[in-house]
Amino acid sequence: MSEDIVFIGCGRITRALVQGLVAAGRPPHTLRGVSRTGAGARVLGAEFGMRVVARAEDAISGAGVVMLAVHPHEAVSALKDIAGAVSTDQLVVSLVASCHTDAVAEALPGPAVVRAVPNVAVAVRTGVTVLSAGPGAGSDELALAEAVFSAVGQVATVPEGMLETVSALSGAGPALTAYFVKALSAAGVAQGLPIATAEVLAAQAIRSTAALLAEEGTTPDDVIDAVASPGGMTEAALFALGERGVPGAVGHALDAAVRLSFGRRITAAAHPVGGS
Helix, strand or coil: CCCEEEECCCHHHHHHHHHHHHCCCHHHEEEEEECCCCCCHHHHHHHHECCCCCCCCHHHCCCCCCEEEEHHHHHHHHHHHHCEEEEEECCCEEEECEECCCHHHHHHCEEEEEEEEEEHHHHHEEEEEEEEEEECCCCHHHHHHHHHHHHHHHEEECHHHHHHHHHHHHHHHHHHHHHHHHHHHHHHHCCCCCCCCCCCCCCHHHHHHHHHHHHCCCCHHHHHHHCCCCHHHHHHHHHHHHHHHHHHHHHHHHHHHHHHHHHCCCCCCCCCCCCC
């Protein structure tokens, strides 16, 4: 099977993946991009040297992996566009949020389908991608998808029924973390720090904490216990967060994201791609 990857859709997640894959050493000429406007693909072509093809049929021909990377509202139309071009010996990897693999398989009968939920940190090769096997996908197909995504971060596999929660936790995780960094730096500014200093300190706090948690066997409680002395300022800060209901607010945020993901879920029954 060819090692070429074609991206149907050239938005943010495609850019992040291309950036990470090229940084990991993948030859740019093995990557192809197609977008409805062509603008996104041209930008990626100019920046990373990937191949840009005007027609989806031309891009898909000869590729080993077809990445469906469009917005959810574009999925049905995109699947119709490529239905006649995808062959049974190709692996289709859907990155489309809330799009069940049964909908993809109904539109593209024949090829194996894997669903993937990467996050934007794949751009710097520290991302997490969660995979689920769809129709026709077995251990070989999952291994192929894992080989692609492991170049840009960690990879995990779960049943597809868990992916809406995965999307909310992992996919939205960088934005939620950045939101906390923004709030933490703003609090530092309110206490008199220059904004540039506060932003560096807050960002570095997240970076160093992530490094600690990456050590095998280290838990969040381990980090908290190592920093929070009884009666100290960290303990006072944590108490204030609990008093303000921050843990509950985080749970509410994740629940809102999961409910939205399930609410817009695209299935074969709800969106028969072969119909009118």
